[in-house]
Amino acid sequence: MRTTIRALLAAGDDSASAIGAPDQEALDFKGLRDLVDRTVETLNGMGIGRNDRVAIVLPNGPAMAAAFVAIGAGATTAPLNPAYREEEFSFYLSDLQAKALVVQEGDETLARSAAQKAGLAIIELRPGDGGDFTLAGEGPGAASLEKGGFAEPDDVALILHTSGTTSRPKIVPLTQANIAASARHIGETIGLSPDDVCLNIMPLFHIHGLIAAVLSSLAAGGSVVCTPGFNALRFFSWLDGVRPTWITAVPTMYQAILARAARHGGVTAEARLRLLRSSSASLPPQVMKRLEETFGCPVIESYGMTEAAHQMTSNRLPPGKRKPGSVGSAAGPEVAILGEGGAHLGAGGVGEIVIRGPNVTHGYEANPSANADAFVDGWFRTGDQGTMDEDGYLHITGRLKELINRGGEKISPLEVDEILMDHPAVAQVVTFAMPHDKLGEEVAAAIVLREGETATEGDIRDFARQRLADFKVPRTVVFLKEIPKGATGKLQRIGLAQKLGLVPADA
């Protein structure tokens, strides 16, 4: 059934906890529904209505989760990574045509100055307990309100940028119906109920945290307890205090947790976890095994992406199968493997993973060429390569898109290229993925310097750091006389680390 964020919230009993934090009283479902209604009224009064874009830059925590739900019930939310530099904020605020920016009262984020320079209305959020909040500010003015009231299923609920094969990130609009479908798919896959309590350690500007942790919990009438962000040192006290029934995270977080688990044997033995869910990057089978041994519960690896409002495939809870090294079977959308000639391949065939279903975006915004590439016969091309086994379980075998996946954080190499090309000593640059044992991949850059110019690795990294959020700054910079080209004369980012001899050929 096609529905909306607000309709999903009907699943919770009035007095049942909805959104909380480890050290705060939770907001119950009645409180959350009241907050939603109040927020939409306030936004409408400020001149913000359905399909108007509201950029949100808030610290990770319950207020961010509640703001996503409450603002999303009557407008389009556009959460941005608080770690961005001012230049990045300026780009995103203008690219998404934000009507206003929501920031936390007293929070000195660089998003404020970017919004001020752009003449954008700034709305201050004052947090209360467990996600409750009030909004204050001028807004763009009631005269500019086009459509008030609650959003409908086809309205855009969420806009995220995805790092693409161009330096310009693509805008992914997700409708109310898209994200509601995805939240329900996740709930069905892992059997979420009102008894479930999710401990959120994922950033809430990313699709994984927003949909898998927050919205799927609420849609099942369960609750989500939001931490200020992942912290391996504090994790065990949260586990002990919150007593979650499940967690969803990226593999690098689980690896950091495992590294400390031996010191917290009492807490792990007492935990009432029903499952651990892993997504957004590949989970090494060894990590899966150690997690299951440590926490005594099944680890469910799922495959997600922004354009699918997160989940596409998933392993299953017992008595269903979970296969280490596989991302599981279709879990929401239909999933197929597209061969070179455009035919759908049977079991064992290797090709591009394609999807279609109610959770999949209708297309990138204002980007006909990207859409022409992205859709074939109504199927969305993920840019990932894989093969399906006899049980319909998907195995990811590679990536066709030039994305760097740094432990779940996605970086467009072209965006980094473009910044580094502005360095006065740089003649040519190719940013590429460097295999990394914990993160899966790290950002690296190969640079050809201009004749007679010099620059050190440190100079290049300092230059990048001024204009790029830390996670996009190349960890490795190599200087070359010439950048190696593929057989066709084209630059080949994929496999460049091996070609340059920076890693063994089989890494």
Ligand code: AMP
């Ligand atoms: P995002 O849009 O940030 O969610 O990133 C989506 C991309 O992350 C996918 O297209 C895959 O390349 C990668 N990804 C997501 N889940 C997995 C997984 N379980 N294993 C391997 N790669 C994954």
